[in-house]
Amino acid sequence: MSEIFTQFGSSVATLMFLYTMYQNYFPNQLRNQIKRYSKKFTSFFYPYIQITFNEFEGDSWFERSKAFSSIERYLGKNSSSQAKRLKARVLRESEVVVLSMDDYEEVNDEFEGVKLWWASSQIPPNRQSISFYPREDEKRFFTLTFHKKHRKVVTESYLKHVLDEGKEIAVQQRQRKLFTNNKSEGGGYGRRRLWSHVMFNHPASFNTLAMEATKKKEIIDDLETFSRSKEYYGKIGKAWKRGYLLFGPPGTGKSTMIAAMANFLKYDVYDLELTAVKDNTELRRLLIDTSSKSIIVIEDIDCSLDLTGQREKKKMEKKKGDSGEKKDEDKSKVEKELKKDEDKKGSEVTLSGLLNCIDGLWSTCGEERIFVFTTNYVEKLDPALIRRGRMDKHIELSYCCFESFKVLAKNYWNLDSHELFPTIEKLLEETKMTPADVAENLMPKSSDDNGDTCLERLIKGFDIVKEEARLKAEEEKKEKAEEEERLKAEKEKEEEEKLKAEKEKEEEEKKKQENGVASPNDVKENGHVSEK
Ligand SMILES: Nc1ncnc2c1ncn2[C@@H]1O[C@H](COP(=O)(O)OP(=O)(O)OP(=O)(O)O)[C@@H](O)[C@H]1O
Numbered sequence: 209m210s211e212i213f214t215q216f217g218s219s220v221a222t223l224m225f226l227y228t229m230y231q232n233y234f235p236n237q238l239r240n241q242i243k244r245y246s247k248k249f250t251s252f253f254y255p256y257i258q259i260t261f262n263e264f265e266g267d268s269w270f271e272r273s274k275a276f277s278s279i280e281r282y283l284g285k286n287s288s289s290q291a292k293r294l295k296a297r298v299l300r301e302s303e304v305v306v307l308s309m310d311d312y313e314e315v316n317d318e319f320e321g322v323k324l325w326w327a328s329s330q331i332p333p334n335r336q337s338i339s340f341y342p343r344e345d346e347k348r349f350f351t352l353t354f355h356k357k358h359r360k361v362v363t364e365s366y367l368k369h370v371l372d373e374g375k376e377i378a379v380q381q382r383q384r385k386l387f388t389n390n391k392s393e394g395g396g397y398g399r400r401r402l403w404s405h406v407m408f409n410h411p412a413s414f415n416t417l418a419m420e421a422t423k424k425k426e427i428i429d430d431l432e433t434f435s436r437s438k439e440y441y442g443k444i445g446k447a448w449k450r451g452y453l454l455f456g457p458p459g460t461g462k463s464t465m466i467a468a469m470a471n472f473l474k475y476d477v478y479d480l481e482l483t484a485v486k487d488n489t490e491l492r493r494l495l496i497d498t499s500s501k502s503i504i505v506i507e508d509i510d511c512s513l514d515l516t517g518q519r520e521k522k523k524m525e526k527k528k529g530d531s532g533e534k535k536d537e538d539k540s541k542v543e544k545e546l547k548k549d550e551d552k553k554g555s556e557v558t559l560s561g562l563l564n565c566i567d568g569l570w571s572t573c574g575e576e577r578i579f580v581f582t583t584n585y586v587e588k589l590d591p592a593l594i595r596r597g598r599m600d601k602h603i604e605l606s607y608c609c610f611e612s613f614k615v616l617a618k619n620y621w622n623l624d625s626h627e628l629f630p631t632i633e634k635l636l637e638e639t640k641m642t643p644a645d646v647a648e649n650l651m652p653k654s655s656d657d658n659g660d661t662c663l664e665r666l667i668k669g670f671d672i673v674k675e676e677a678r679l680k681a682e683e684e685k686k687e688k689a690e691e692e693e694r695l696k697a698e699k700e701k702e703e704e705e706k707l708k709a710e711k712e713k714e715e716e717e718k719k720k721q722e723n724g725v726a727s728p729n730d731v732k733e734n735g736h737v738s739e740k
């Protein structure tokens with residue numbers, strides 16, 4: 209036994225001696241060669257492949273690798289049930305807690321029947337010191353291990369799947385923003401910020417939007433299909449964007465619907481104020497500066513620009529001419545309209561500039577974008593602006609119907625039915641009331657209010673709306689009668705002046721004949737006086 213120990217001891221000593229000789233006397237180059245061949249030798253028997261994803265790559269020390277962040281999110285979602293140690297991070301803007309697997313944790317994954325292993329590691333810092341910032345020599349990385357026979361599936365499909373899903377999770381977790389364009393002020397130095405933003409926290413959703421169920425479903429389906437159609441748009445050679453035109457009277461839910469759309473798709477919203485845009489070039493710059501997955505909104509498009517072009521201009525010029533002859537009251541009305549027109553002129557954005565941005569070559573900068581225009585007067589818009597392809601879907605938001613009312617009653621008071629519903633249904637058929645008015649009546653105004661009192665108030669509200677409608681109709685009738693009267697007076701005046709002119713002419717001719725002077729009509733081309 210002691211012999212065996214002696215032999216074992218001397219063999220270990222020999223090995224140690226050889227290793228020390230190898231370390232000390234083999235040149236570096238030779239050592240590297242040996243290392244390379246030994247790795248090749250082991251990989252011949254070791255059937256697995258490893259891919260490493262570093263947190264920071266190349267020169268960009270300050271910017272985390274996008275692939276690393278996507279993998280972290282993907283694994284965070286899939287590893288929370290497997291990993292024993294997780295790291296929690298709270299996103300600054302959204303206050304959402306994001307979990308990711310801690311260092312030296314391992315999780316497995318499966319994709320199309322292929323088994324894969326992920327591990328998170330880090331190269332520890334060389335020196336021990338206290339630092340607020342991440343240490344330069346502290347390198348975190350993920351390692352993906354898989355059998356070499358799955359190389360094709362992993363490199364061609366799995367990695368794309370991981371990165372796409374990671375990106376999608378980021379979209380879901382991000383705090384969305386509401387942007388508005390800054391007014392252009394010439395003469396500034398440096399690069400001006402084109403958009404300002406606040407956090408988008410509008411609570412509207414399609415559940416709370418009062419609208420017929422079929423119409424609502426149609427819009428939801430349309431939005432869903434759009435957001436899933438990246439490949440399809442690419443295949444048919446169309447920019448991945450869609451235009452919606454929302455039209456209807458004030459208070460019918462156009463702005464609310466935009467918020468519901470943004471919440472449904474989890475998009476940012478860019479509220480574009482066209483009158484603050486200097487010219488077409490700036491409009492283009494603004495659009496290039498918008499991100500993908502966003503809704504670009506132009507509210508009250510009929511008021512934003514002189515989109516009816518020359519026709520409108522002529523009408524205003526005529527009004528301007530007329531205003532000289534009008535009563536003071538009328539004059540101020542026309543001047544007000546002219547002032548509004550002047551405001552629009554502060555912007556040199558033209559209809560064709562706008563059309564190019566929605567539909568031209570520039571519209572393809574950025575993808576997955578929805579353009580929404582709203583208006584109270586669809587008939588005022590230029591047909592070129594709202595043709596399909598530009599505004600693909602036209603949605604009319606109208607006065608409250610019984611179905612819409614039921615959505616509001618459910619939202620405001622959790623009412624599915626009530627004895628007053630039939631009365632309200634009848635009143636809604638007879639009277640035009642906007643969802644905004646219905647909502648206002650259903651809002652509790654004191655702690656004593658409940659479903660019954662609010663429905664009763666709504667019924668009374670119909671009387672007010674009816675009375676308002678009656679007064680408005682009367683006023684319109686009066687205005688119409690006054691306009692007719694004015695036109696009649698103008699016509700009579702014109703006729704009178706015409707008659708007067710004719711009479712004067714006749715008298716003049718008569719006078720000339722009496723004085724024996726030939727009238728110019730009596731002079732023939734040859735200069736002779738005609739015989740009468
Ligand atoms: N269809 C609707 N569903 C739910 N609430 C609505 C609806 N329409 C209007 N409202 C309520 O009325 C208010 C005003 O609606 P909103 O601002 O969406 O109207 P609008 O059509 O954009 O009006 P405007 O043409 O004046 O801009 C909203 O705050 C909302 O509470």
Ligand SMILES: [Mg+2]
Nearest residue numbers: 462463464507
């Ligand atoms: Mg609105």
